Amino acid sequence: PLPVSGSHTLDFWHVRDRVRLRKNNHYWDAANTRNNVVDFLPVEVAATAINLYESGQADIIWDKSLVPTELLDALSHRPDYHKFNYLGSYFVRFNTTEKPLDDPRVRKALALAIDKARVVAKYTKGGARLANHFVPPGTANYTSPSGLTHDPVSAKKLLAEAGFPGGKGFPTDFEYLFNSGEANRNIAVELQRMWRETLGIQVKLRQAEHKVFLSEQGSLNYHFSRSSWIGDYNDPNTFLDLFMTQNGNNRTGWSSDEYDRLIRLANATTDPAKRNELFRSAETILIADELPIFPLYFYVGINIYHPDRIGGIHPNILDIHPISAIYTKEHPSAAKK
Template sequence: MLAGMLAIAGCDRLTKRADLVFLNGAEPETLDPSLLVGQPEGRVVQALFEGLTTFDAKGRAQPGMAESWTISEDKRVYTFRIRDNAKWSDGTPITAQDFVDSWKRTLTPETASSYNYQLFYVKNAQAFAEGKIMDFSQVGVKALDPRTLQVTLENPTHFFLELCATPPLFPAPVRTIEKYGDEWIKPQHIVSNGAYILKEWRINDRIRLEKNPYYWNAANVALQTVDILPVSKANVAFNFFSSGVADVLLDKGLAPPALLDDLRKQPYFHSAPFLGVYFLRFNCAKPPFDDVRVREAFSLAIDKRVITGKITRAGELPATSFVPPGIEGYTSPTGPGFDPERARKLLAEAGYPGGKGFPLVTYLYSEGEVNGFIADELQNMWSRELGIRVELARQEWKVYLNSLNSLEYNIARSSWLGDYADPNTFLDMFVTGNGNNRTGWSDPAYDKLIAEAASEGEPARRAAILQQAETMLVTRAMPICPLYYYVGIQFYDTDKIGGIEPNVLDEHPIKSMFRKDRPPAAPQK
């Protein structure tokens, strides 16, 4: 077994072990910044690419491809100065026009970016994405010269600099994409601009990254090579870590639930709250979950304390709302708790007394022991409290994401991590037509509230509007059911690995990591 693990980690006779090996959860679905939706993809993409700003080890937005910027008095116009030494990994300069072309690609409907709404704060970006404007020159992003990018927003957006550090706003090598199509993300074709380049991608084996010599801050990137292992089973991941095959375990789902009580006492165990929530989606587009009474009944039948106390056991809090606590200036409404008696009454009102006549439905979840244990517990609760037998369906990550996107499910396990410290990053995904909605639910009143919040400049009034929207989401329409708030978990030896800091965004850039137990590796030739 160990020999096999060593080979997977790149320690066989043919490949020298990387300076750092870390466990990343599921195999990435894509490395295209415009198309990714999951954290496993995001970690890799943020090593390969960089936006106008970039997150540091503490989750703070810092200058990235832009060395500086100015903001107009009305806080709607940002003028970015692109670094003179900003280059693609093939050595060609990065220009302001690269950002214009990349943002246009993300917004173009044919690209089918689920995250294109991250650009809707830019003037006329949403209208272009929806085909209401065909002339992209009307969108508020312009290259004033090769080194100057001007961005005009619809309204003042206090988190815009944080948005610039997220993948949908990264530059992409459009010429390379036009040449190779979907094949552009393969190692032999890809051109990137981040701290690392993609040296190798062996599906279900590993991703090998090498330091990018053309990266503007290469002198401060300590690790020459990094191997990323796609491991989705918690026990396997822990074996890799404990045996020394891997140095860092980053994914919160890779901590073995059965061992957590003991693991929390170990010096290599690190945890801290962050802006993330584990929740259920209901498919509101077809029976029986097109009936809000059924959705509410299924939600009320869940004892969330059992899930956090019996299964996750890392200090997670049962979720009373969708937006996690910890965002300054915002207090979430309290959603419904565990009330099986009311759940049974609602189910009867919907035409299914005691669960009689309820159609066969399936609960969809992705790989991982925690997801499996939660699925089993939910199945037992719904059977015990509602008299309904729910079938369980586990799918590997890529298939699972496709099922969510195509609404091929009844109930589905989901999670969401904040892209920036603002309630909007959780709430705007449920507006009509949003690529990350994936519930089939739509309400013009909700859409209106989110739009009003976007145009409201006074913080307290804006927070009140967002509270109204969240109240609708978690107590009235209920297309989702929040289960618990995440606690970030990492395994690493602080005597060996540095550059990992707790933060509310759970951002842990590879470029910030370094080894304490050995001298810097020689550059690759």
């Protein structure tokens, strides 16, 4: 058997069928482990996941991607639908090494031309929230500053000031890079339309397989790119340090000595209030002053399970649920027997 120190041991792993875990009686807190056997089903298709759940062959759907988007509106009214704030942001990256995207006025014009409310209402399901900042709400007692909102008049003015009135003279070979997925494609088409109709800019769309997409982003072989980030831990730093000059996840070519200074100072500060104020100053540079990125919306977390059947699950911003705490509730009808 595989040596483990956790609440469960590996019983078996059947490829394309299930991974079965069994209670570890040698676990330090075994007396409080609420279940004996747990099966994890390796499902990749949302329709398969919901069918397994509805037929009683699965008790919980944890992964939001396994909830069919076309059913979200209907599912959201059911008692087994659980929605919560999630530590994830969907945003647009600008390659600031490409002219004229090296000009903050151009980046701001492109951002101000986007009607985020329309994007969220039309192409996201399940309660995604419009983002006017980068760090998700509910992150470790932190409150973000406000960034730019939809303002077509200011967008046109800034683009003209940058030398491209009505989009004249703007490069015609610029591309918006995105990876596979219906929602990503729909949003790409919508951004393309907004930039064309508001600014007179023609942008091509380039879809890439996920590994290629990440490689192209990392090598700055793009102009605009669909992007997202899921926090590793509940703290604003897991989002804001991404765009420090030497961070490998920056992937915009953007660098700011002042931004780097503020992030380093924040992480050397022990007073929570002062630390958060430093982070707010840095985030203002990121989303309002310099804009190497433009936030679109915040992800929402979704779990599907019957609260009268399953206990021990508590929605949280990291969507972390200790297996040892989850248990099957005794059905009321069975308890009366």
